[in-house]
Structures are given as structure tokens and as C-alpha cells.
Amino acid sequence: WVLPYGAAAGVSFVVQPGNAALYVDAGATTQPYELSGSLPSVRLVDAAGNTIMGFVGFFRAATGSAGTTGIVLGEADAYSFWATNGAATLRGLYFSLNAGIDANGTAYISMGSSCCSLLASSAQDSSAGIDLTGAPTQLELTLNPTIVFAAGEDFTLTARVLPALANGAPVASYTEIVTCALIESSVVVSYMSGPLQVAAYKGVATFSPLAISTPGTYTIKCTAPRTG
Structure with a gap:
């Protein structure tokens, strides 16, 4: 019926x-x-x-x-x-x-x-x-414990993937691979050891432990797909 x-x-x-x-x-x-x-x-x-x-x-x-x-x-x-x-x-x-x-x-x-x-x-x-x-368009980097540490000492680098108009919160859906590397150095020969490629979790990639072999001044750059 x-x-x-x-x-x-x-x-x-x-x-x-x-x-x-x-x-x-x-x-x-x-x-x-x-x-x-x-x-x-x-x-x-x-x-x-x-x-x-x-x-x-x-x-x-x-x-x-x-x-x-x-x-x-x-x-x-x-x-x-x-x-x-x-x-x-x-x-x-x-x-x-x-x-x-x-x-x-x-x-x-x-x-x-x-x-x-x-x-x-x-x-x-x-x-x-x-x-x-918002779309993932920029990275915010944080060093821990400080920006000054001894050669060979472990440190942590955190990369947060932020939207185009950042409101302080990372893009929670972002899970792609974030890569970090030394791009400038005050010494001729040095290298950074540790996990240099990390998959983001809820928009955050944590690189730990990292260490730099030689004393000096360095610039670390992180890159990630779909970010500037």
C-alpha cells in the first residue's frame, strides 16, 4: 500500500x-x-x-x-x-x-x-x-629552545602553515611534506642533521631533533607545496 x-x-x-x-x-x-x-x-x-x-x-x-x-x-x-x-x-x-x-x-x-x-x-x-x-600560502617558523645554541646541540624547528590572511591558526587540513635546509652559512663546510622532511599534521610540521655540525651563523629555509 x-x-x-x-x-x-x-x-x-x-x-x-x-x-x-x-x-x-x-x-x-x-x-x-x-x-x-x-x-x-x-x-x-x-x-x-x-x-x-x-x-x-x-x-x-x-x-x-x-x-x-x-x-x-x-x-x-x-x-x-x-x-x-x-x-x-x-x-x-x-x-x-x-x-x-x-x-x-x-x-x-x-x-x-x-x-x-x-x-x-x-x-x-x-x-x-x-x-x-583559508588556503595555505605562508609558513611561520619557530626555533626551540632559542636562536643561539652550541654546535651539535639538538634543537627543534616548528613550521606552521598559515592561510592567506592569517588569523593565528594554521590550516588544519594541510598534510603535505614540509622540507627544511640550510641556505646560508658563515662557515665553508657545515651540515644539518636530523629529519629534514616532515609531513604536516593539522598544518604543523615539527623537525626534531635537528643539529648543526659547526659553529657559525646560519639561515634555515622551509618550503612546502602551495605556499609562498
């Missing part, structure tokens, strides 16, 4: 959107955030939460009002998604960062429907918060 469903009452998220990472294009006036994880999806429901299987129409996406200022939805078929059996998957949806706005923040997707005046804000459903993380 077929279970009946009631009149359409609202829109409901089935799969919440994942977080989003920013990929910087130096020549662009806006910057795209790409959603991670499974594609978000929504459905049209009655007052009891049943899916309106016979719905033929579209869902309309918009940027939620509670999000960080300057974050807007990117183009995905003018933000409209056609329903199949009362549901739709939000394919091709992304966020844009207006130039000059901080690269980190929180966004929301607000969904309405063309059915029964459900584009009105009172009938819309807002997604869970989407963490927006």
Missing part, C-alpha cells in the same frame, strides 16, 4: 554540507571555497517530516544570514536545484570570498522551495555551520 503524506510544510536537509577550503587565484576579484565531503542534499517534507515524493519543482539556495560578512554563494545554475522524488542534491555549489575579506569564517546555506510559497524565509531550512578555511 502507499502511505499518504500531508501538505508541504518546509524544506529539510538530508545531508549537511561539509567544511570548505579556499583556493586562491591571484588574478581573481573573488576567491572560491570548495566544499569537502559528501554533496549536500535536501527534501520537501510535510508537517510530520515525510518526503513529498510527488513534488516537481526546484529548491533555491542562498547564503544564510548568520554567516561571516563577505561570503556569498558561487554560481550553480543560478542557485536552483530541480527535485527528483521530492529531493535534490546540491551539485556544483561553492562559496565566493569578496576581495579584502578575511579568508576564515563560517557560512550557512539557506534552502527554500518553489512549492507552496516555501521560498519565504519562514519555510526555509538553514544548514549547519560550514567552517571556511
Whole structure:
């Protein structure tokens, strides 16, 4: 038998959107955030939460009002998604960062429907918060215990991968290999021993223990993919 469903009452998220990472294009006036994880999806429901299987129409996406200022939805078929059996998957949806706005923040997707005046804000459903993380573009280095130590003494170098507009927090999704090396030395022959290539964990690479063979003044440089 077929279970009946009631009149359409609202829109409901089935799969919440994942977080989003920013990929910087130096020549662009806006910057795209790409959603991670499974594609978000929504459905049209009655007052009891049943899916309106016979719905033929579209869902309309918009940027939620509670999000960080300057974050807007990117183009995905003018933000409209056609329903199949009362549901739709939000394919091709992304966020844009207006130039000059901080690269980190929180966004929301607000969904309405063309059915029964459900584009009105009172009938819309807002997604869970989407963490927006800036692209990895720079490294911050820290020496421990101090910048002055004896030849052969173990020391630790920490490299933090930071976003384009740093807010003090490393890019937690960054896991690529970070490399450190001596690039300038006041002595003719010297070398640095220890782990010189380390995979970042949550945006941080720790090189320990390191040691430099000969007394002198040195410059250490770290490099990592997708950073300046």
C-alpha cells in the first residue's frame, strides 16, 4: 500500500554540507571555497517530516544570514536545484570570498522551495555551520629552545602553515611534506642533521631533533607545496 503524506510544510536537509577550503587565484576579484565531503542534499517534507515524493519543482539556495560578512554563494545554475522524488542534491555549489575579506569564517546555506510559497524565509531550512578555511600560502617558523645554541646541540624547528590572511591558526587540513635546509652559512663546510622532511599534521610540521655540525651563523629555509 502507499502511505499518504500531508501538505508541504518546509524544506529539510538530508545531508549537511561539509567544511570548505579556499583556493586562491591571484588574478581573481573573488576567491572560491570548495566544499569537502559528501554533496549536500535536501527534501520537501510535510508537517510530520515525510518526503513529498510527488513534488516537481526546484529548491533555491542562498547564503544564510548568520554567516561571516563577505561570503556569498558561487554560481550553480543560478542557485536552483530541480527535485527528483521530492529531493535534490546540491551539485556544483561553492562559496565566493569578496576581495579584502578575511579568508576564515563560517557560512550557512539557506534552502527554500518553489512549492507552496516555501521560498519565504519562514519555510526555509538553514544548514549547519560550514567552517571556511583559508588556503595555505605562508609558513611561520619557530626555533626551540632559542636562536643561539652550541654546535651539535639538538634543537627543534616548528613550521606552521598559515592561510592567506592569517588569523593565528594554521590550516588544519594541510598534510603535505614540509622540507627544511640550510641556505646560508658563515662557515665553508657545515651540515644539518636530523629529519629534514616532515609531513604536516593539522598544518604543523615539527623537525626534531635537528643539529648543526659547526659553529657559525646560519639561515634555515622551509618550503612546502602551495605556499609562498
